[in-house]
Amino acid sequence: MKGFVNEKTAFGYSLTARIFHWLTAILVLFQIPVGILIANFELDALYSLHKSNGVLILGVVICRLFWRLTHQPPPLSSDIPEIQRLAAHFVHWVLYILLVIQSLVGWIATSAYPAPVPFFGMFEMPAIWWADRELSEELFVAHLWLGIIMAVLLVGHIGAALNHHFIRKDDVLYRMLRG
Numbered sequence: 672m673k674g675f676v677n678e679k680t681a682f683g684y685s686l687t688a689r690i691f692h693w694l695t696a697i698l699v700l701f702q703i704p705v706g707i708l709i710a711n712f713e714l715d716a717l718y719s720l721h722k723s724n725g726v727l728i729l730g731v732v733i734c735r736l737f738w739r740l741t742h743q744p745p746p747l748s749s750d751i752p753e754i755q756r757l758a759a760h761f762v763h764w765v766l767y768i769l770l771v772i773q774s775l776v777g778w779i780a781t782s783a784y785p786a787p788v789p790f791f792g793m794f795e796m797p798a799i800w801w802a803d804r805e806l807s808e809e810l811f812v813a814h815l816w817l818g819i820i821m822a823v824l825l826v827g828h829i830g831a832a833l834n835h836h837f838i839r840k841d842d843v844l845y846r847m848l849r850g
Contacts, residue, residue, distance in 0.1 A: 682745050683846030691735040692847055698728050699770070699825070706818055722781060723791045729774035736767055745846060759831065762824055769824070773817045780810035 684692070705721045708714055747756050781788050782798035784807040789795050800806070835843035 683842075683848075683850040684745060685742065686850060687738060688742065688744065689847055689850060691731065691738060694731055695728070695735060695770070698724055698731065699821075702728065703818065703822055703825075706815075710815060719789050719792075722777070722788050725774050725777050726788065726790050726796055728770060729778075732767065732770040732774070736771075739767070748841060748843070750841075751843075755831075762828055762831075766821065766824055766828065769817060769821045773814065773821060776810050776814045776817060780807045780814055783807035783810065 683689075702721065702724050705717050705724070709717050709721055747759065751759075778788055778796065779800045782800040783803045785798060785802040787795045788798075832844045832847075835841050836845075
């Protein structure tokens, strides 16, 4: 592979960063189809799972953001065009922000419904909004659209990683796989 071990990409992400990345990826890639199912069918058991997973995502992303803000990521290879570098940074930060906002909007909407926000049957999260069914319905619409936007960005993110691996044949993907 071109550039597999060179001065431009000789190091990758730390083990902690990789764990945060792949844990977030697994949780979100599970959450999206569950969200689609509960939006279209009455599947009560999946509601609790979706809410619990959303709480977990919020916690993981907050920890991940703290890690990211206190640990410099490895630089992108100098042969990657500046517009792609800017797009990569933009998409990463938008995804971080959307993950936090999406989780909070879901929590507020559920609180306003009002309905419980369980955490895998161990406990319930406190309500963070007063009962307001109209607001809840509006927030669930926003939650849906935020999910769609996030899914589109994730397709772009995954597509870019695959482009680097299969088309450019560089080691951008390996930085997150092996460090």
